[in-house]
Amino acid sequence: MVISAQSWAWAIGIQLILILILATLIAWLARRKGEGESERWLFLRVLALIFLGALSLRLDLQGFSLQFGGPGIALPIGLIAAYLLQARMTSRWAARAAVAAGGLMFLLTLYxxxxxxxxxxxxxxxxxxxxAQGAGWQEEGTHILFTKQDKIFLSLTEQSPETKVLYDALLQAQPTLLPAGWEAAAGFVVYQSNPRVKFKELIMEGDAEGKYILLSTPEGKQAWAxxxxxxxxxxTILTKAARASTE
Structure with missing residues (x-):
């Protein structure tokens, strides 16, 4: 699945907020119990233990890395380190609670x-x-390639009048289901240079009437009316291509 940087930032931000809330709660409860009076930098120590406990060693096909959540097989290296370091704290209850909170955060990062x-x-x-909404077709580098039987028969740039018509019309497409027996007459690829779009390359297919479009992405396929x-x-494009092939 293609995950945007913005989604990663939101996910990490939510997890960091949870860590801060847990650290604040544990430090407050420890002082209420009278165990945190002799502990210097109690909040920061608790915060460090929770954060360390949430870290994991991620193994995937590309190798391994120390991460705070993410894809791959997670090994609780940080949680083990937090368990070993808890003895350095004088507040035993706060140390145990911080390690437990770190373990909870590690489990949450598995999701x-x-x-x-x-x-x-x-x-x-x-x-x-x-x-891209608006005049996305005007971005320099935006172009559309039409193919049939794996051969390119038309290339449109952002300066081509057909590009504006096609791009603006595609923005009005609605999700749907393909009818039984649907067949693609030609394929086309929309290349987008707009920095706001998540998918820079859209691989599509259309039937002879242009009524239905099948979009293929790394995540799967989606049909559009x-x-x-x-x-x-x-x-019009298919008709011109057919005429050109017979000349």
């Missing part, structure tokens, strides 16, 4: 929080997730 956040920030059934302006422009 990919960034995935539901990303799906909420970028709904997969909204075309705005894939294409194309508006009338797209259908007209798409059929």
């Amino acid at each position: 990919p929080l960034q995935q539901p956040i990303d799906e909420r920030l970028y709904p997969r059934d909204e075309i705005s997730t894939y294409m 194309a508006p009338e302006p797209f259908q007209q422009q798409f059929k």
Whole structure:
């Protein structure tokens, strides 16, 4: 799944806020119990133990790294270190509570929080997730390649009048289900240079009438019902390509 940097930032921010809340609560309870009076920098020590406990060694196909959540097999290296370091604190209750809170945060990092956040920030059934709103077609470097039988038969740049028609029409597409027996007549790839879009390359297919579009991304496929302006422009492009192939 393609996770945006913004979703990662939200996920890490939420986890850090939880750590701060837990550290504040533990330090406050320790002082209420009378165990934190002799402990210097109680809050910072508790915070450090919780944060350390949440760290894990992540193993994946690319190797290993020390992370605060993320993909791969998680090994509780930080939690083990926090357990060993708790003896340095004079407040035994606060130390044990901090290690337990670190273990809780480690378990929470096993759940990919960034995935539901990303799906909420970028709904997969909204075309705005894939294409820039407004005059996105005007961005330098934006172009559309049309292919048939793996051969390119038309290339449109941001200066081509057809690009504006197609891009603006695609922004009006609605999610749908493909009818039974649907077949693609041609494929086209939309390359986007706009920094605001998450997907820089959109691989699509359209039928002979241009009524339905099948979008393929690393996450899967999504069907869209194309508006009338797209259908007209798409059929015009296919007709011109057919005529050119017979000449």
